[in-house]
Amino acid sequence: MTMGNGEGTSGFADLALAPELCQALSGLGYEEPTPIQRAAIPPLLAGRDLVGQAATGTGKTAAFALPVLQRLLGEGERRAEPFALVLVPTRELAIQVSEAMHSYGRDMGARVLPVYGGQPIGRQLGALKRGTDIVVATPGRALDHLNRGTLNLSDLEIVVLDEADEMLDMGFAEDIETILANTGDSRQTALFSATMPPRIDGMVRRYLRDPVRVQLNRQASQSDDALQVRQTAYVVPRGHKPAALARVLDLEAPTAAVVFCRTRDEVDRLTETLNGRGHRAEALHGGMDQQQRDRVMGRLRAGGLDLLVATDVAARGLDVEQLSHVVNYDVPSAPELYVHRIGRVGRAGREGTAITLVEPREQRMLKTIERATRQSIAVEKLPTLADLRSRRLELTRAALREILIEGNLDDFRAVVEPLGEEFHLYEVALAAVKLAHEAGGTPREEEELPEVELASIADSGGGGGSRRKAAGRDERRVRGATAGTTRLFVGTGRSAGVRPADLVGAITGESHLSGRDIGAIEIADRFSLVEVPESAADDVVARLRRVSIKGRKATVRRERYSAR
Known part of the structure; x- marks a missing residue:
């Protein structure tokens, strides 16, 4: 003003x-x-x-x-x-x-x-x-x-x-x-x-x-010109993060959002995934030249993008008035980084939203951030398919209400009046709502995402074994065994604090497999068994032998016998 x-x-x-x-x-x-x-x-x-x-x-x-x-x-x-x-x-x-x-x-x-x-x-x-x-x-x-x-x-x-x-x-x-x-x-x-x-x-x-x-x-x-940010988090196993992000974005419907990733490769993969799900997303990272960066920022400021998927270095100094949401695709590695990221929204008196996807193994870092910032981050349940349907109906209702308030509907009387002679006007309105609602698209995910709570993974000691065993059963129920798979033996297990999410994260982080490609997971005290597609088994074995799981190298090979 x-x-x-x-x-x-x-x-x-x-x-x-x-x-x-x-x-x-x-x-x-x-x-x-x-x-x-x-x-x-x-x-x-x-x-x-x-x-x-x-x-x-x-x-x-x-x-x-x-x-x-x-x-x-x-x-x-x-x-x-x-x-x-x-x-x-x-x-x-x-x-x-x-x-x-x-x-x-x-x-x-x-x-x-x-x-x-x-x-x-x-x-x-x-x-x-x-x-x-x-x-x-x-x-x-x-x-x-x-x-x-x-x-x-x-x-x-x-x-x-x-x-x-x-x-x-x-x-x-x-x-x-x-x-x-x-x-x-x-x-x-x-x-x-x-x-x-x-x-x-x-x-x-x-x-x-x-x-x-x-x-x-x-x-x-915290003045009127300072940050006003709603901070929330969702606990998501690594293999389900792309689907979880898409679902949260569908529910939040941001004006414009920045999604922060750790690496350039992750930025590129996630950008492709989000575009495949109907979002208008573009990448921003250090591998791009200045002309590419300028083009992306121009589209964001002009409203040609919904989502900017970026690394921290590429997004430094970013200040775009339209931003309504910041998403941490991974929990930031330090509280200062979290503060920098969420500072991109909630500026000059405008409200903003910061969303963090937390893998089960990242919960301690989330608590560290809460202590350092002296602010609580609300952990919420992932939206269900029913939540999405309800949200889409809300958007449809709001859109219809705006049209009714605006008026200028005379051009459509030729459609409604003949139908009103054949059907009750209430039924005609219901059909119109259905048509408008379906025009907005239908949910892409056909199955519910697994529900994980911080309380169920709070400790790796003292009674944690029963929780981990239950988590393993839940993972098997979610994924299930499929034809054309083979079992891999991983020489570390419950005694080292290994959980299904750790194995899924290691495999998807090092190979081309996604969480949906991984079958049943069984975790014993000293070893674990993981089902993977037969065609990818040797590649997964080779890659897992080069990485640490829960801070230690483990023997990885095809299973030599049935554990059942």
Whole structure:
């Protein structure tokens, strides 16, 4: 909402921001500063170095952009060399920060240049030669310009490191140190990061002078502009995860969602599976060139995609307004990674949803994340086929209600009135509802997915044997033996904590088989028996011999005798 006469920006005026900036903020609809802005802007305006820890989506771009622009405003005469440098981890974030600074500084004619890989360097060379006030750059391309002699940082007044933890995770530590070594000792430095691992502290000690430290507590972060995320999880055996994901997405019906996977191969396989189930999905990972990435992001922002299936590195800096859901296809390996992922939704007062698919063996990591974030993640039951049918009927009813409210139905009287003479109008309406409902498609899954609860896999000791035995029977009931299979002997079992899900995960993770290809599983104290298709048996044996199951190598071979 845009406000007139500067109303609603008194909070920014209280921070001693210049009228030109307050006017720009008013035109953009900004009402009150967020907590990170209130805490960071005054010391930055005073010229102090600053370390700011705040989650994605809390308004930290404006927290450093507004002081940079105000200090630039006080410079008066323009200089040939850049006044400020902002380093960011990704191309996408460079564009976003540059656009934001253009918007805030529109009334003062600030010259802001984004500098990143994938863009023709000639365009950047021309802009740098003409002169720019603020350079927003990825570390690699900034270092490239330094080496070419086309970026002079000797007169730089301010350096901002945005999302510093992500830049270090992406291997930019040496680049950043080289860049900082080429700046003057009198520069002002601000560092912003969602997390503060020890190596960030080391960088702060080396390159910042007596910095003001701003760390938002959870209550302060949860402002109207902070994250508002509904967090849920589903426990799913590995072999059933693609079907479970498709079912959850059908029930949730996201406007747009990002599905995070661990590897490029998993991204490609899952993208193909989701497209086969009728979703509009595209992959985003480090194996794609910049032109491919731009095309995918363009389609997502334009509404041409429902789902973006991505690795963490490829999605860093991602900020798309339409995103309503984030899905963790696997439980993230660290709480910080979970926070980064779910920070892609629930921003600027919009509600978002974070969904995590938890394999039985991943439950401890889920609990670790809950403790670290001090937030509970609700574990829900997978939607049944009945749930899906009910959801589709709800959507059909909602669509019909919108049409009835909208009116403009006269063109269809020629269809309904003759039928009304032959049938009761109530029956005609039922037939129309059936037609509309079936036009939306029918569930692809013909069978129910297995139900797994965290309580049934809570311990590997103390009474766990009976639970594991029951789980094994459930697995056999779900899959059943089929013709053309053979049994494999795996030399580890119940005493090592092995469960059916561990064997299914090892086989599907290392071979081309899916969970549906695996037959009956029997787990004894010291060994396990697994049915696999005869045609794939030798390949599975060879692959399982190279991996660890529950942290140890095991003998794997075809079964030599019947265990029954």
